[in-house]
Amino acid sequence: MNTVLLDIQDLSVSFSGFHAVSKVNLQVEKGKIHVIIGPNGAGKSTLMDLITGKTKPTAGRILYEGENIAGKEPSVIASKYRIGRKFQGPNVFDNMTVYENIEIALTGYTSIWKAFSYRRTDKVKAQMKNVLDLVQLYDQKDRMAVELSHGQRQWLEIGMVIAQSPNLIILDEPAAGMTDTETYKTGEMVKGLAGEHTLIVIEHDMDFVEQIADKVTVLHQGRVLAEGSFQEVKENREVIRVYLQDESGEGF
Numbered sequence: 001m002n003t004v005l006l007d008i009q010d011l012s013v014s015f016s017g018f019h020a021v022s023k024v025n026l027q028v029e030k031g032k033i034h035v036i037i038g039p040n041g042a043g044k045s046t047l048m049d050l051i052t053g054k055t056k057p058t059a060g061r062i063l064y065e066g067e068n069i070a071g072k073e074p075s076v077i078a079s080k081y082r083i084g085r086k087f088q089g090p091n092v093f094d095n096m097t098v099y100e101n102i103e104i105a106l107t108g109y110t111s112i113w114k115a116f117s118y119r120r121t122d123k124v125k126a127q128m129k130n131v132l133d134l135v136q137l138y139d140q141k142d143r144m145a146v147e148l149s150h151g152q153r154q155w156l157e158i159g160m161v162i163a164q165s166p167n168l169i170i171l172d173e174p175a176a177g178m179t180d181t182e183t184y185k186t187g188e189m190v191k192g193l194a195g196e197h198t199l200i201v202i203e204h205d206m207d208f209v210e211q212i213a214d215k216v217t218v219l220h221q222g223r224v225l226a227e228g229s230f231q232e233v234k235e236n237r238e239v240i241r242v243y244l245q246d247e248s249g250e251g252f
């Protein structure tokens with residue numbers, strides 16, 4: 001039986017009368033990889049902003065395990081409901097090692113007192129090893145982040161999100177700018193996170209979507225245009241029409 005972790009109901013937001021997200025209904029199942037696709041300006045990032053609390057909805061509900069989190073503060077959504085997000089483009093501490101970057105995310109020291117009392121206990125070391133293994137950076141752990149390749153920096157940032165023990169992980173175009181080999185490796189990494197974690201991934205690269213998606217939702221002009229398996233949405237006539245019209249040249 002599939003359990004719904006996130007149940008989005010009639011969610012809308014308008015900016016000065018412009019409907020960026022309009023009556024969106026979407027269910028994200030626990031432990032699955034739910035990919036959101038859609039042409040530029042479809043409302044994908046705005047939908048993620050609504051889930052993470054960065055943007056407040058005009059109407060609708062976001063039920064997280066039955067509790068409405070719509071409109072709550074981003075810090076509450078991150079810490080209480082354990083929703084983590086990795087934005088497009090690496091955002092790491094260049095002059096720290098891979099290990100230190102993940103350690104900061106893991107310990108999340110928010111106060112100087114916590115930093116003083118911090119100890120690298122066996123438990124912390126085991127958690128660190130686990131995260132480094134998941135993002136395949138254990139052998140790079142002593143390198144400075146600035147020395148990493150683009151792909152490795154993205155994986156480091158995924159590691160920093162995982163280190164915060166999220167239930168739901170939102171990844172914003174995790175394979176952007178990667179080589180084909182790096183993209184494939186990222187896909188396998190993301191698949192390895194499913195099960196223990198639930199993932200929402202925004203993506204444009206259709207080979208990558210096919211590799212990872214349990215379910216695909218297609219957004220268009222702020223609305224859900226189609227939903228189903230990769231194969232189902234790929235063959236959907238409305239989806240094909242919208243992508244053919246999309247001037248970005250991306251698509252199937």
Ligand SMILES: Nc1ncnc2c1ncn2[C@@H]1O[C@H](COP(=O)(O)OP(=O)(O)OP(=O)(O)O)[C@@H](O)[C@H]1O
Pocket residue numbers: 015018020038039040041042043044045046047
């Ligand atoms: N704060 C805001 N104020 C006004 N308009 C906004 C705001 N945020 C987003 N929009 C508009 O809402 C629409 C949806 O934008 P959004 O970034 O969510 O699309 P997207 O699907 O993520 O696109 P892309 O694939 O290009 O990143 C766009 O037309 C955008 O200009």
